[in-house]
Amino acid sequence: MPLDIDGGGQLEPIIELLGEAGALLLERLAQPRSIEKKGFRDLVTDADYCSEKLILSRIQQLHPDDAILSEEAGGALPRTGRCWIVDPLDGTTNYSHRHPLFSVSAALVDDLGPCAAVTHAPVLGTTWYALRDGGAWSIDPGGKIERLTLGSGTDLGECLLATGFSYQRKELDHGALEVFENLLREAREIRRGGSACLDLAFTAAGIFQGFWEFHLAPHDVAAGALLVREAGGIVTDAEGRQDWLHGGSIVAASAQLHPRLLEVVTPAMPPRDDSDD
Numbered sequence: 001m002p003l004d005i006d007g008g009g010q011l012e013p014i015i016e017l018l019g020e021a022g023a024l025l026l027e028r029l030a031q032p033r034s035i036e037k038k039g040f041r042d043l044v045t046d047a048d049y050c051s052e053k054l055i056l057s058r059i060q061q062l063h064p065d066d067a068i069l070s071e072e073a074g075g076a077l078p079r080t081g082r083c084w085i086v087d088p089l090d091g092t093t094n095y096s097h098r099h100p101l102f103s104v105s106a107a108l109v110d111d112l113g114p115c116a117a118v119t120h121a122p123v124l125g126t127t128w129y130a131l132r133d134g135g136a137w138s139i140d141p142g143g144k145i146e147r148l149t150l151g152s153g154t155d156l157g158e159c160l161l162a163t164g165f166s167y168q169r170k171e172l173d174h175g176a177l178e179v180f181e182n183l184l185r186e187a188r189e190i191r192r193g194g195s196a197c198l199d200l201a202f203t204a205a206g207i208f209q210g211f212w213e214f215h216l217a218p219h220d221v222a223a224g225a226l227l228v229r230e231a232g233g234i235v236t237d238a239e240g241r242q243d244w245l246h247g248g249s250i251v252a253a254s255a256q257l258h259p260r261l262l263e264v265v266t267p268a269m270p271p272r273d274d275s276d277d
Contacts, residue, residue: 003131004131004134005108005115005116005131011116011118011129011131013058013062014059014062014106014116014118015118015120015127015129015139017054017055017058017059017106018055018104018105018106018118018119018120018127019120019127020054021051021054021055021088021104021120022104022120022121022122023122024047024050024051024054025047025051025089025095025102025104025122026122026123028046028047028050029047029095029098030098045089045092045095045096047089047095048071048072048088048089048092049072049088051088051089051104052070052071052072052073052086052088052089055070055086055088055104055106056068056070056073056086059084059086059106063082063084065082066081066082066083066084066108067081067082067083067084068083068084068086069083069084069085069086069218069219070085070086070087070088070219071086071087071088071217071219072088077109077218077246080111081110081111082108082109082110083108083109083110084106084107084108084109085106085107085108085109085218085219085222085223086105086106086219087103087104087105087106087197087219087220087223088104089102089103089104090102090103090104090105090195090196090197090198090219090220091103091193091194091195091197091198093194094193094194094195099194100123100124101121101123101193101194101195101198102121102122102123102194102195102198103119103120103121103122103195103197103198103201104119104120104122104197105117105118105119105120105197105219105222105223105224106118106223107222107223107226109222109245112132113132113245114132114222114223114225114226114245115131115132115226116129116130116131116132116226117129117130117131117222117223117224117225117226117227118223119197119198119200119201119223119224119227121198121201124141125140125141126138126139126140126141127139128148128201128204128205128227129227130148130204130223130226130227130229130230130231131230132226132230133230134230135147135148135230135231136148136204136226136227136228136229136230136231138205148204148205148206148227148230148231149206149231149232150203150204150206150209150228150231150232150233150253150254151206151209151254152254152255152256154254154256154257154260156183156186156187156188156257156260157186157187157188158188158209159187159188159209159210159257160187160188160189160190160191160207160208160209161183161187161189161190161191161208161209161210161211161212161261162190162191162192162193162199162202162203162208162210162211163179163180163190163191163192163199163211163212163213164192164193164194164196164199164213165192165213165214166213166214166215166216176214176268178268179212179264179265179268182264183261183264191208196211196213196216196220196221196224196250197220197223197224198224199211199213199224200221200223200224200225200227200228200250200252201224201227203224203227203228203233203252203253204224204227204228204230204231204233205231206231209253209254209257210251210252210253210254210257210258210261211228211250211251211252211253212238212249212250212251212252212261212265213249213250214238214248214249214269215248215249216248216249216250217248218245218246221244221245221250222245224252225244225245225250225252228252232254232255233252233253233254233255233258234252234253234254234255234258235250235251235252236250236251236258236262237249237250237251238250238251238262238265238266238268238269239266239269240262240266249269251265
């Protein structure tokens with residue numbers, strides 16, 4: 001169970017911190033809440049802000065020299081140096097409807113890319129974490145720790161895949177529905193859970209054999225992508241490049257399945273539009 005961040009202390013305090021944030025979200029789940037609209041479907045709740053306040057204040061205490069980029073508070077990735085990328089509540093629409101699939105995540109990025117990641121699912125009581133070159137791991141509600149390893153299957157007919165659609169739905173005009181339809185005809189089944197952070201964690205854990213989505217922001221993918229990579233998977237953008245953190249699209253799967261997904265996903269790559277992030 002490696003916990004040393006390269007040149008940056010221990011990951012265990014971040015694992016504990018996201019557990020605290022998850023407990024806060026659970027405590028507020030059944031309470032009346034304020035819901036704001038950032039867009040027609042893009043919601044933010046008071047719980048998002050409370051979770052974010054807790055996480056950011058603690059990271060600033062633990063790592064005062066690191067930059068922070070968070071979904072609601074904003075920020076920017078520095079050209080050089082370390083930055084924590086935080087999603088205080090991924091799956092806000094699920095959360096606002098009391099759907100159990102939501103999560104909280106944090107990833108540390110340096111000049112070489114993501115080097116540490118934690119994703120926590122409060123209702124499931126499960127945490128996933130990864131360290132660059134240190135593997136990916138899960139911690140179940142009872143505290144049992146297991147290393148994550150992706151399977152190597154290539155037959156789509158035996159695969160459970162996952163995807164999502166952006167709030168503005170612009171990609172539906174550029175082939176996203178065709179990708180969904182084509183893969184639905186070939187795969188065993190496709191799920192749309194509503195939390196990219198969880199979808200990537202489930203992919204790293206081998207629950208899903210592949211995940212793709214368009215119009216994503218760094219906080220949606222930073223933690224989950226490292227989980228998949230350290231579990232032995234391949235992560236690229238929808239064009240097969242390494243611009244998945246900034247490029248707005250992602251395809252994550254085992255090394256054997258990834259090329260097959262790209263064959264279907266790449267032709268539908270929509271025009272980039274930062275307003276969807």
